[in-house]
Amino acid sequence: MEHQTETNHDSERLASDIEHIHKLxxxxxxxYAQIQDDNTLAEPHANANLQMLIGxxxxxxxADVATVLESLPPKERVLVWKLxxxxxxxxxxxxxxxxxxxxxxxAMNKEELVAAVEDMDTDDLAELADALPENVVHEVLKDLxxxxxxxxQAVMSYEDNQVGAVMDFEIVSIRADVTCEVVLRYLRRxxxxxxxxxxxxxxxxxxxxxxxxxxRRLLVADMDELVENVMSTDVVKFRPEEDVEEAAAAFxxxxxxxxxxxxxxxxxxxxxxxxxxxxxxxxxxxxxxxNMAGLKDEEDLFAPVWDSVKNRWMWLAVNLMTAFVAxxxxxxxxxxxxxxxxLAALMPIVAGIGGNSGNQTIxxxxxxxxxxxxxxxxxxxxxxxxxxxxxxxGLIWGSVMGLVSFWLxxxxxxxxxxxxxxxxxxxxxxxxxxxxxxTMEKLGKDPALGSSxxxxxxxxxxxxxxxxxxxxxxxx
Amino acid sequence: MEHQTETNHDSERLASDIEHIHKLxxxxxxxYAQIQDDNTLAEPHANANLQMLIGxxxxxxxADVATVLESLPPKERVLVWKLxxxxxxxxxxxxxxxxxxxxxxxAMNKEELVAAVEDMDTDDLAELADALPENVVHEVLKDLxxxxxxxxQAVMSYEDNQVGAVMDFEIVSIRADVTCEVVLRYLRRxxxxxxxxxxxxxxxxxxxxxxxxxxRRLLVADMDELVENVMSTDVVKFRPEEDVEEAAAAFxxxxxxxxxxxxxxxxxxxxxxxxxxxxxxxxxxxxxxxNMAGLKDEEDLFAPVWDSVKNRWMWLAVNLMTAFVAxxxxxxxxxxxxxxxxLAALMPIVAGIGGNSGNQTIxxxxxxxxxxxxxxxxxxxxxxxxxxxxxxxGLIWGSVMGLVSFWLxxxxxxxxxxxxxxxxxxxxxxxxxxxxxxTMEKLGKDPALGSSxxxxxxxxxxxxxxxxxxxxxxxx
Numbered sequence: 001m002e003h004q005t006e007t008n009h010d011s012e013r014l015a016s017d018i019e020h021i022h023k024l025x026x027x028x029x030x031x032y033a034q035i036q037d038d039n040t041l042a043e044p045h046a047n048a049n050l051q052m053l054i055g056x057x058x059x060x061x062x063a064d065v066a067t068v069l070e071s072l073p074p075k076e077r078v079l080v081w082k083l084x085x086x087x088x089x090x091x092x093x094x095x096x097x098x099x100x101x102x103x104x105x106x107a108m109n110k111e112e113l114v115a116a117v118e119d120m121d122t123d124d125l126a127e128l129a130d131a132l133p134e135n136v137v138h139e140v141l142k143d144l145x146x147x148x149x150x151x152x153q154a155v156m157s158y159e160d161n162q163v164g165a166v167m168d169f170e171i172v173s174i175r176a177d178v179t180c181e182v183v184l185r186y187l188r189r190x191x192x193x194x195x196x197x198x199x200x201x202x203x204x205x206x207x208x209x210x211x212x213x214x215x216r217r218l219l220v221a222d223m224d225e226l227v228e229n230v231m232s233t234d235v236v237k238f239r240p241e242e243d244v245e246e247a248a249a250a251f252x253x254x255x256x257x258x259x260x261x262x263x264x265x266x267x268x269x270x271x272x273x274x275x276x277x278x279x280x281x282x283x284x285x286x287x288x289x290x291n292m293a294g295l296k297d298e299e300d301l302f303a304p305v306w307d308s309v310k311n312r313w314m315w316l317a318v319n320l321m322t323a324f325v326a327x328x329x330x331x332x333x334x335x336x337x338x339x340x341x342x343l344a345a346l347m348p349i350v351a352g353i354g355g356n357s358g359n360q361t362i363x364x365x366x367x368x369x370x371x372x373x374x375x376x377x378x379x380x381x382x383x384x385x386x387x388x389x390x391x392x393x394g395l396i397w398g399s400v401m402g403l404v405s406f407w408l409x410x411x412x413x414x415x416x417x418x419x420x421x422x423x424x425x426x427x428x429x430x431x432x433x434x435x436x437x438x439t440m441e442k443l444g445k446d447p448a449l450g451s452s453x454x455x456x457x458x459x460x461x462x463x464x465x466x467x468x469x470x471x472x473x474x475x476x
Numbered sequence: 477m478e479h480q481t482e483t484n485h486d487s488e489r490l491a492s493d494i495e496h497i498h499k500l501x502x503x504x505x506x507x508y509a510q511i512q513d514d515n516t517l518a519e520p521h522a523n524a525n526l527q528m529l530i531g532x533x534x535x536x537x538x539a540d541v542a543t544v545l546e547s548l549p550p551k552e553r554v555l556v557w558k559l560x561x562x563x564x565x566x567x568x569x570x571x572x573x574x575x576x577x578x579x580x581x582x583a584m585n586k587e588e589l590v591a592a593v594e595d596m597d598t599d600d601l602a603e604l605a606d607a608l609p610e611n612v613v614h615e616v617l618k619d620l621x622x623x624x625x626x627x628x629q630a631v632m633s634y635e636d637n638q639v640g641a642v643m644d645f646e647i648v649s650i651r652a653d654v655t656c657e658v659v660l661r662y663l664r665r666x667x668x669x670x671x672x673x674x675x676x677x678x679x680x681x682x683x684x685x686x687x688x689x690x691x692r693r694l695l696v697a698d699m700d701e702l703v704e705n706v707m708s709t710d711v712v713k714f715r716p717e718e719d720v721e722e723a724a725a726a727f728x729x730x731x732x733x734x735x736x737x738x739x740x741x742x743x744x745x746x747x748x749x750x751x752x753x754x755x756x757x758x759x760x761x762x763x764x765x766x767n768m769a770g771l772k773d774e775e776d777l778f779a780p781v782w783d784s785v786k787n788r789w790m791w792l793a794v795n796l797m798t799a800f801v802a803x804x805x806x807x808x809x810x811x812x813x814x815x816x817x818x819l820a821a822l823m824p825i826v827a828g829i830g831g832n833s834g835n836q837t838i839x840x841x842x843x844x845x846x847x848x849x850x851x852x853x854x855x856x857x858x859x860x861x862x863x864x865x866x867x868x869x870g871l872i873w874g875s876v877m878g879l880v881s882f883w884l885x886x887x888x889x890x891x892x893x894x895x896x897x898x899x900x901x902x903x904x905x906x907x908x909x910x911x912x913x914x915t916m917e918k919l920g921k922d923p924a925l926g927s928s929x930x931x932x933x934x935x936x937x938x939x940x941x942x943x944x945x946x947x948x949x950x951x952x
Contacts, residue, residue: 022854063729073857095729184695193692196733198674215691216669219660252758253539253571255751257672257733274750275731278757282728285761286843292765293839293928294832301844302857305864312836312865316829320873323828324880330821331884337813337820344813344820345806348936351824352799353792356770356929360788363769367762368777378498381549381778388781389788396785397796404800408807452769452928453832460824 017056018068024053025076032079039083054083062088066095069104073302078107089116093131094124099300099307101131114139122148123168123270126155154240154269163247164240166280167261167270170194173201176210176228180221183213196273198257202231209260209268211235237262238272245370247272248280288370288448292363294319315453322457326351329461333468336476342409343471346418349401350467354425354459357393361386361433362455366448369437379438383431390430394423413475421467428462429455493532494544500529501552508555515559530559538564542571545580549778554583565592569607570600575776575783577607590615598624599644599746602631630716630745639723640716642756643737643746646670649677652686652704656697659689672749674733678707685736685744687711713738714748721846723748724756764846764924768839770795791929798933802827805937809944812952818885819947822894825877826943830901830935833869837862837909838931842924845913855914859907866906870899889951897943904938905931 028035031046039054041047057065057080065084069077069092081104084092089108093101093116105113113136117125122144129137129152141149151169158164172193174183183200187193199212211231221230237260238247250256251274261270290296294315299308330337330347337343365382398419406415436454437447504511507522515530517523533541533556541560545553545568557580560568565584569577569592581589589612593601598620605613605628617625627645634640648669650659659676663669675688687707697706713736714723726732727750737746766772770791775784806813806823813819841858874895882891912930913923 061730067729071854187695190696192696195692195731196674197692198672198733215695216671216673219663219691220666220668252751252754253543254537255671257674257750274733274754275728278728278750278754281754281758282761285758285765289761289765289768289843290839293835295836295839299840301840302861305861305868308861308865309868312833313869315836316832316869316873319829319832320825320877323825324877326828327821327825330824331818334817334821338817341810341814342807344823345803345810347820348802348806348824348827348940349796349799352802352932352936353795355932356792356795357788359769359928360771360791363766363771364775364777367765378547385778385781385784389784392781392785393789393792397792401796401800452835456828456831460828464824 014064014067017060017064018071021053021056021068021080022072022076024049024056025072025080028053028079029075032075035082050083053080057084062091063095065092066100069096070100070301074103074304077103077302081107086112086115090120090124090128093117093128097300098131099303101128103300105131105133110136110139118143121168121170122151123155123166126152127165129156158240161244162240163238163242163244163261163272164270166244166276167240167272168276169270171201171260171268171271172197173203173207173268174213174227175204176202176226176231178227179223180218180225180227180230181223183218183227184223196258196275201260201268201271202227203268207267209235209237209262209266212260235260237266239263240269244280245284248277248284251277252281284370288366288446291446291448291450292366292452294450294453315450318450319453319457322453322461325457326461326464329464330468333464333472336468336472339476340414340471342405342411342414343468346405346414347464347467350418350421350425351460351463353397353422354429354463355456357390357426358429358433358455358459359452361389361430362437362451365434365437366451369441369447379434383434386430386434387427390426391423394426395419398422398426411475414471417467417470417474421463421470424466425459425463428466429459432458490540490543493536493540494547497529497532497544497556498548498552500525500532501548501556504529504555505551508551511558526559529556533560538567539571541568542576545572546576546777550579550780553579553778557583562588562591566596566600566604569593569604573776574607575779577604579776581607581609586612586615594619597644597646598627599631599642602628603641605632634716637720638716639714639718639720639737639748640746642720642752643716643748644752645746647677647736647744647747648673649679649683649744650689650703651680652678652702652707654703655699656694656701656703656706657699659694659703660699672734672751677736677744677747678703679744683743685711685713685738685742688736711736713742715739716745720756721760724753724760727753728757760846764842764922767922767924767926768842768928770926770929791926794926795929795933798929798937801933802937802940805940806944809940809948812944812948815952816890816947818881818887818890819944822881822890823940823943826894826897826901827936827939829873829898830905830939831932833866833902834905834909834931834935835928837865837906838913838927841910841913842927845917845923855910859910862906862910863903866902867899870902871895874898874902887951890947893943893946893950897939897946900942901935901939904942905935908934 027049028046031041031043034041035050041050069081072080093104096104113132117128118140125140141152155165155167174186197215199214201209202211202213204210211233212235213227213231217230236250236254236256240261257274259272260268261272263269296311296314299311401422402415402419405418406412433455436451440447440449503525504522507517510517511526517526545557548556569580572580589608593604594616601616617628631641631643650662673691675690677685678687678689679685687709688711689703689707693706712726712730712732716737733750735748736744737748739745772787772790775787877898878891878895881894882888909931912927916923916925
């Protein structure tokens, strides 16, 4: 299904539209059951609101409708969804987040779903297929021709993080031995060219990719020139099993708009477009951010409480276990604490600065890894630098807190133990802040995953252990 | 300066090239001073390495050279930079991060810098101008014509977060009253069309924007048709003072490749391209992530220790102050702790789970705000939901830890205080996890800024206060 690429843009207008929709939707909620099949209400005032809501919705781009739906609580969301233009339902479903998509599909019956998706491009259909009820997918696949069905199945056969899952089949290809004039005449036979077409793919008789002919080069070329003399043979191309984040990085690096996807024999099978790659980049960095904080998935903001609990319980459980360990570390020093109660008050400072500094280090390393700036071989060098930073910070801030502690408790020993413990815990934070993501990467895991929870665990238990051991050794 | 948009892409090859460059650079470092003006070395083995390094560098795309430079420690970086193709120096400078750019510019003399930037497009020159020595900028501006100088100054007059700072002036425009054939003939007069040209801008005699003519529509249009009948008048357009993050979001939503920038009278002044917008999206989400962790800026991974200390000190200082407050809270209860030492061991569990859960909430809200999914009006509703989640988690995990504490200390009172304190601290985390970003937004501040540090501060002090107060009230 093709999007209209031109639309009035006015971010303030969109924001005020959203606010307006929110108000209308909550006014209309009590009347929801009375809305008739022709989208009218008997009660005049409510009907005026209803017609206004429908009017606004019909002026919005499907992507904006998606934003509106994501921002609405469940009941209002269903109300607005029922009033949106049915012809655009498919486009909206493609734009919303997975969690919201689920709630929208639940609100539709089989006929509505089939109508929404049956005219979709095969790649879009494949994207939605997992979320759709089986009988809907079956019904829609039945009406496709063999080639289209094969395309849907091809896209569905790849993992979400592979190029194959986001490729599309709207490719325009030509032979190398024709003139530019022939190409222009050939293009004119299309009713419309696919979205984002910035280059024509040049293939031989067996569909093997020979090069690409950028449109902007075609437009200025001599009409009698052969394609093979104008085309570029130095092509950035992708394989369907490649990592989609790497493809997105290549789009960014080489400023691409579209790129061919080829199989192991260089046979052209599909293409990638920059709009999908932009989504990949945003999702990738967002996922890193959520993962660091210990959130499993992007959450529907208005998900039922129980869904949110499930999305978050795992890292909370990990956190509780690590907190329990920290608690046992303190428990082991209860004699020392009962002799010097000040230790109980000072120990969270040592743990806290370690956690804060460790989070700074680990965030930086995780980002650099995502941008492929560091290999594990360089870990040693980074480690040295982070240790340097920790040492400087430890001596500066340790001395500050050492003086404060001395002033509070009039005990020079406590002050000195603070300086030493803070410096050591910052060193621990630096070492683990580098080692945790590097190890995760070596084990083939996502370095962002729960990294913030893990580093805090280490600096808490480690901070208590260091501080209380030093205190026990030197102050008792 | 125009990038070559086609290049061999092979992410594994790039990774192995980078590794190879690292090895060669560290081998060559001792010979750095002996490298002669013609880039050769007297010693044959070292010279072989040098020529190999130059060979690899000359095959890399400027964007890949930038990645290589970012991944190298300072001395090796300068060595490799000196060996890169001088003609591509300008492109590389545009691609590297701000921090690394500074280190590269420092390694160049005035003549090299002028040579690198004098042929740049005006928008690129404006991007670099702030980082260049004043005499270089002066020298280069002198050689520009008046229009170009005005363009550089226009771009430089906007803030980094405004559309004007990333716009470029490579616009192709036509009148509405000519035929498509005339347009095609006009385009053929260009030596080459600007990068990313996917549409021609349609203007009147006063350069007022009338619409856009997408190339893919031009290519299939009837040659005798007038532009005004083919063009689209429903145009997504931007103003130079608009927020660049909103422009990037619009590019994403409406799947744009280029878009016109107009002044208050709709006069066409420049354009935006999708490659710049991709960079904005990545930088925006990355900046949020770094800010949450309390890092001021993106750091050069191999920055001198002292630069890193400066980049991180502020949030560490904030953290120390909040930790000091938490410490004083505990200090106020030293009597209670000296009577029941178990309290000292259990209190970090209460604080820890609050911090973890608060970070989950605040991360989700900050993301949703960046994606414009929530207005402050909805804060109340989100608050209710987060409170629900906190209540469920508090009762479940509070009970688990209550039982564990009871089992550890054989004291039912301690168990019950744990349940109550954990539930209350989770509620506090939920309330502040929503309120902190909402308040930041209301105050016109970035909601991501140090949010993780702030929420942890609240849940630490709050957790200690809640737990120790309850214990003092019910256990003593």
